[in-house]
Structure formats: structure tokens, C-alpha cells
Amino acid sequence: MAKKGDKTRTDIVDCAKDLFYTQGYERTSFTDIVNATGVYRGNIYHYFKSKEEILEAVIDQRLAEFRIVLKQWDVRHSTPRARLMAFVQMIASKRKDLTRYGCPIGSLNTELAKDQHDLQQSSKALFDLFRDWLTAQFIALGYAAEAESLALHLLGRAQGIAVIAHVYGDAALLQGEVSRLEAWIEESIVQSGLS
Amino acid sequence: MAKKGDKTRTDIVDCAKDLFYTQGYERTSFTDIVNATGVYRGNIYHYFKSKEEILEAVIDQRLAEFRIVLKQWDVRHSTPRARLMAFVQMIASKRKDLTRYGCPIGSLNTELAKDQHDLQQSSKALFDLFRDWLTAQFIALGYAAEAESLALHLLGRAQGIAVIAHVYGDAALLQGEVSRLEAWIEESIVQSGLS
DNA sequence: GTCTATATAATGATAGAC
DNA sequence: GTCTATCATTATATAGAC
Numbered sequence: 169m170a171k172k173g174d175k176t177r178t179d180i181v182d183c184a185k186d187l188f189y190t191q192g193y194e195r196t197s198f199t200d201i202v203n204a205t206g207v208y209r210g211n212i213y214h215y216f217k218s219k220e221e222i223l224e225a226v227i228d229q230r231l232a233e234f235r236i237v238l239k240q241w242d243v244r245h246s247t248p249r250a251r252l253m254a255f256v257q258m259i260a261s262k263r264k265d266l267t268r269y270g271c272p273i274g275s276l277n278t279e280l281a282k283d284q285h286d287l288q289q290s291s292k293a294l295f296d297l298f299r300d301w302l303t304a305q306f307i308a309l310g311y312a313a314e315a316e317s318l319a320l321h322l323l324g325r326a327q328g329i330a331v332i333a334h335v336y337g338d339a340a341l342l343q344g345e346v347s348r349l350e351a352w353i354e355e356s357i358v359q360s361g362l363s
Numbered sequence: 364m365a366k367k368g369d370k371t372r373t374d375i376v377d378c379a380k381d382l383f384y385t386q387g388y389e390r391t392s393f394t395d396i397v398n399a400t401g402v403y404r405g406n407i408y409h410y411f412k413s414k415e416e417i418l419e420a421v422i423d424q425r426l427a428e429f430r431i432v433l434k435q436w437d438v439r440h441s442t443p444r445a446r447l448m449a450f451v452q453m454i455a456s457k458r459k460d461l462t463r464y465g466c467p468i469g470s471l472n473t474e475l476a477k478d479q480h481d482l483q484q485s486s487k488a489l490f491d492l493f494r495d496w497l498t499a500q501f502i503a504l505g506y507a508a509e510a511e512s513l514a515l516h517l518l519g520r521a522q523g524i525a526v527i528a529h530v531y532g533d534a535a536l537l538q539g540e541v542s543r544l545e546a547w548i549e550e551s552i553v554q555s556g557l558s
Numbered sequence: 559g560t561c562t563a564t565a566t567a568a569t570g571a572t573a574g575a576c
Numbered sequence: 577g578t579c580t581a582t583c584a585t586t587a588t589a590t591a592g593a594c
Contacts, residue, residue, distance in 0.1 A: 173577065176577085190477065190478050191477055191478050192389065192474060192477045194387065194389040194390055195389055195477065195478075197568075197569065197570085198569075198570055198571080199568080199569085199570095207578095208578065208579050208580080209571090209579090209580085209581095210571090210572075210573085210574095210578085210579070210580075210581090211577080211578060211579070213570095213571065213572075214577070214578085217571090218570075218571080219570065219571090269477060269478070270473055270476065270477070274473075274526050274530075275473050275477070277526070277529075277530045278465055278469075278470050278473050278474075278526060278529065278530075279387060279473075279474065281465065281529050281530055281532075282385065282386055282387045282390065282464060282465070282470070283385050283386050283464070288530075292530055292531075295527075295530055295531075317539060320527055320531075320536060320540075321540065321543065323523075323527060324520075324523035324524055324526065324527040324540060325519075325520065325523050326523070327522065327523040327526040327527060328518075328519035328520050328521070328522040328523025328524070328526070329519055329523070331469050331472070331473060331519065331522040331523070331526065332490075332515055332518060332519040332522060334472075334473065334476050335469075335472045335473075335476055335483075335487055335490055336487075336490075336515075337476075341515060344512060345515075345516065345519060348516065368559065371559085392586075392587065392588085393587070393588060393589085394586080394587085402560095403560065403561050403562080404561085404562085404563095404589090405560085405561065405562075405563090405589090405590075405591085405592095406559080406560060406561070408588095408589065408590075409559070409560085412589090413588080413589080414587095414588070414589095559594105560593105560594075561592105561593090561594075562591105562592090562593080562594100563590100563591085563592090563593100564589105564590080564591080564592105565588105565589080565590070565591085566587100566588090566589080566590095567586105567587080567588085567589095568585100568586080568587065568588090569584100569585075569586065569587070570583105570584095570585085570586095571582105571583080571584085571585100572581100572582080572583070572584100573580100573581085573582080573583090574579105574580095574581090574582105575578105575579090575580085575581100576577105576578080576579080576580100
């Protein structure tokens with residue numbers, strides 16, 4: 169099923185995803201992508217008509233990957249409590265990359281949202297994905313109208329942890345903040361009366 | 364006392380500060396600075412030998428400005444509680460810029476910390492400034508060993524709020540998160556036994 | 559210290575032979 | 577679909593007359 173061109177295309181997206189994350193979108197040049205992939209310059213333009221289009225493909229891939237992760241959590245964990253904890257545990261498990269390069273979603277959005285960048289609309293979808301999933305968990309906890317606000321609070325807490333851990337390159341700091349976040353979730357569950 | 368050249372230099376730093384904040388450092392070109400200041404190309408190089416050097420001057424100015432703010436808070440507010448509230452209130456009062464361009468400290472650090480950028484060492488000092496001041500407040504509340512951890516927690520919460528409000532361009536969201544943060548400070552003060 | 563002209567390298571993007 | 581050569585533009589940075 170997988171054609172030849174598909175592999176090249178996938179290689180480009182994989183490499184670009186990594187470079188955009190570790191260096192930032194703006195700082196990553198076309199030449200960087202050429203060198204990292206080994207794909208010839210003109211050839212990349214055969215698959216994507218611009219650097220922006222590569223970024224869109226990268227965002228689409230991240231969206232697809234995260235949708236799979238969320239689906240796995242839904243299958244693996246039956247309670248909203250366990251699902252929220254899975255979200256927080258992801259932060260802990262990714263602590264190495266988070267401290268070195270920041271959050272792949274947050275740092276990209278922060279870069280693109282400057283001065284109404286067009287592409288930010290696409291990258292915002294990554295936040296929407298988690299916001300909606302988290303909202304569903306809080307609704308399951310009985311929060312109803314408050315649910316989205318709690319979801320955004322949790323997302324924000326996660327972002328804050330990533331920013332500070334990134335700036336200070338401190339994984340232990342991240343771990344400590346993750347513990348606080350777990351405690352907050354426990355409190356929220358107690359308050360919901362669904363403990 | 365203020366010489367002619369000082370004004371030109373100040374103009375360059377002021378404009379660059381604004382551009383780096385609203386557009387990001389990487390996305391801001393030398394030409395952008397030339398156009399915004401009206402200072403001739405070669406003339407800018409008379410004051411700064413590189414774009415990086417302009418950024419260092421911008422960071423130094425931000426440091427100086429924030430030191431003044433912190434000093435004012437020290438004078439104006441006599442209790443650590445009031446000082447911490449002043450910090451949180453700053454977020455609320457800057458909500459318009461924060462939702463449009465993100466946090467000037469956080470977004471700059473996020474950009475520069477990618478892949479060990481040299482300049483991040485300078486921008487990190489902006490975080491250190493607030494971290495140390497906040498730590499002093501928590502020490503005054505009797506937290507001692509925990510103080511720095513609480514300071515970084517508070518800084519992280521502030522960063523998370525800025526990221527989410529920026530991504531969603533939502534000032535009301537920011538306001539709601541600020542309220543949560545105020546509640547958290549109240550709790551911390553109660554727990555410290557110094558209420 | 560002011561201003562013009564230009565150097566030099568890098569950028570994203572194309573054209574077109576194979 | 578592969579590969580080379582190159583375009584046009586923009587980037588940061590300099591040289592040097594005034």
C-alpha cells in the first residue's frame with residue numbers, strides 16, 4: 169500500500185517535526201530540512217509547495233498522533249480520574265524533552281501567535297484537542313458548566329510547568345510541579361462528590 | 364546630561380523592545396528596526412555591533428524597568444501578602460498585551476531556550492529577578508526551605524495563564540485564572556500560619 | 559555622529575534536464 | 577519521481593564619504 173513517494177513525504181514531515189520542535193519554526197531553514205532528510209532541495213518542493221505547507225503537515229501529524237494517544241487513554245482507563253492522571257503522567261514521562269525544548273504544542277503556538285500569524289489557527293487545534301478531551305473528563309466528574317474552565321486551567325498549569333522547566337532546564341522542578349498537579353486533581357474529584 | 368547619541372540609542376532599544384515582543388526576536392529583521400526608528404542602517408551599527416547586541420540591551424532595559432517595579436511594590440506594600448497580590452494584579456492589568464502577544468519574559472525565553480541559544484542566559488535573568496523577589500515574600504511568610512519552590516510555582520502559574528490567554532486571545536479567561544491564583548495565595552498565607 | 563552605497567551570505571522558491 | 581543549477585529576495589553586516 170505504501171508507495172515510494174509516501175516514504176519520502178513521511179521522512180520530510182518527520183524531520184521537519186523534529187527540527188521545528190528543537191529549533192523553532194522560524195529558526196529552521198529549508199537547508200536544515202534538506203540536510204536532515206537527505207532529500208534534494210527541489211524534491212521537497214515536489215511534495216510541499218512552501219515551508220508553511222510543511223508546517224501544516226507537521227501539525228496534522230501531531231494531531232493524528234495525539235488523537236491516538238487520547239483514544240488509548242480512553243480504552244486503558246475507565247474513570248475520569250485515571251484519565252486525568254494519565255494526562256499529567258505524560259508530562260512526567262516526557263520530562264527530558266520538555267526541559268530541553270519546551271512543550272511542542274505550547275512553544276509552537278507561542279511562536280506562531282505573535283502578531284496574528286496565519287498558521288496559528290492550525291496549531292491552536294492542538295490545544296483544542298486536549299481542551300475538549302479534558303473537558304469531557306470534567307463533565308464525567310459532574311462539573312457540567314465549569315468543565316471547560318477546569319480543562320483550560322489544567323492545560324494552563326501544564327503549560328506553566330513546561331515553560332519554567334524549559335527555562336531552567338530542570339527536570340526535578342518539573343517533577344515537583346507534576347505532584348502538585350496530581351494533588352489538585354485529587355481535590356477536584358473530592359469536590360465533585362464523585363470520589 | 365543626556366547627549367544626542369543617547370537619545371538615538373534609546374530610540375533603537377525602545378523600538379526593538381517593542382518589535383521583539385510583538386513579532387518575536389527571530390522574525391524581527393534589521394530592516395524592521397530601521398523602519399520603526401527612522402535611524403539609518405549604518406547608524407544602528409554605530410551603536411550596536413549586531414542584532415544580538417541590541418537584544419542584550421533590550422533585556423537589560425527590561426531588567427532595569429522590572430527592578431523599579433519591584434522596588435515600588437516593596438515601598439507601596441508592607442506585607443508579603445499585598446506584595447504577592449501586586450504581582451498577580453500586574454497580570455490582570457497587562458491583560459490586553461498578554462492576550463495579544465503573550466508574556467514578554469516567557470515568550471522571549473521560550474524562543475531563546477530552544478536548542479541552547481546563547482542569549483537565553485541573559486533572558487533567564489528576567490525570570491531570576493522575579494523568582495528571587497517572590498522567594499523573599501514566601502520567606503517572609505515563614506516558608507523558609509519551601510519558599511523558592513513556591514516562588515517558581517507561582518511564576519509557572521503566571522506563565523501558564525499567559526500562554527493559554529495568548530493562544531486563545533481571551534482576556535476573560537485570563538481574568539478567571541487570575542482569580543484562582545489569588546485564591547491560591549490566600550490559602551498559602553493561611554497555611555503559613557501568618558494570617 | 560550622519561548618511562549612502564554595497565558586500566556577502568542565507569533565505570525561500572523555481573526551472574527544467576533526466 | 578530524481579537531481580542540478582540557479583533565481584529573486586532578504587538577511588546581517590561593512591566601508592567610507594561627509
